[in-house]
Amino acid sequence: MPNTSAPPATTVPSDARHAEGVSNDEFRAALSRLAAGVVLVTAQEPPLDPDDPAAPAGEDVGMTATAFLSVSLDPPLVLVSLRNGSRMDELLDEQPLWAVSVLSESQRHVAGRFAMKGRVSDRLLFADIPYLRGEHSGAPLVGGALATLECRTEQRVPAGDHTLVIGRVLTARVPSAEGGPLTYFRGRYRQLG
Numbered sequence: 001m002p003n004t005s006a007p008p009a010t011t012v013p014s015d016a017r018h019a020e021g022v023s024n025d026e027f028r029a030a031l032s033r034l035a036a037g038v039v040l041v042t043a044q045e046p047p048l049d050p051d052d053p054a055a056p057a058g059e060d061v062g063m064t065a066t067a068f069l070s071v072s073l074d075p076p077l078v079l080v081s082l083r084n085g086s087r088m089d090e091l092l093d094e095q096p097l098w099a100v101s102v103l104s105e106s107q108r109h110v111a112g113r114f115a116m117k118g119r120v121s122d123r124l125l126f127a128d129i130p131y132l133r134g135e136h137s138g139a140p141l142v143g144g145a146l147a148t149l150e151c152r153t154e155q156r157v158p159a160g161d162h163t164l165v166i167g168r169v170l171t172a173r174v175p176s177a178e179g180g181p182l183t184y185f186r187g188r189y190r191q192l193g
Contacts, residue, residue, distance in 0.1 A: 033186065040103060040110060043097065043098040045095065064115035081165075096152050097150070099134045099150045100149040134150040136150045153167050
């Protein structure tokens with residue numbers, strides 16, 4: 001009879017084989033052949049003390065994502081996959097409003113900046129990036145993005161070491177018709193064509 005108790009949380013070596021027989025390296029290699037669009041997911045932390053107007057405002061938070069997709073037209077829903085325990089996962093667990101900027105091929109530097117591990121504070125990451133604040137979410141919408149969306153979380157679904165966040169789209173804009181999309185393929189940011 002198989003052991004059904006959950007093992008302690010540990011880091012799985014990249015060459016580890018799962019019960020299904022596939023290793024982490026094999027899984028990553030196979031899925032790296034799937035081209036994905038690149039987006040910047042943003043949200044604004046709530047004020048430290050919402051009852052005190054003089055309290056410092058919450059910080060803007062951003063995260064590069066390639067696991068983002070449309071779920072439904074009626075109602076308009078999208079999905080983003082967040083690594084469990086990441087700053088964005090923790091923030092969207094308490095903050096239901098967030099935004100997405102669909103990055104253009106000229107915004108590779110933005111994607112790389114917000115994908116860094118062990119990075120500096122998000123405030124510094126936003127310092128020289130042009131953006132507007134979303135009217136519903138208050139979150140940064142990156143200037144030059146191919147499209148921007150503001151969302152409200154409808155559902156959070158645990159899925160392995162990630163959480164799938166399904167959001168209702170509150171606004172959808174196409175501010176820029178210039179250039180093509182930034183894509184991620186075989187472990188690198190790329191352009192179409």
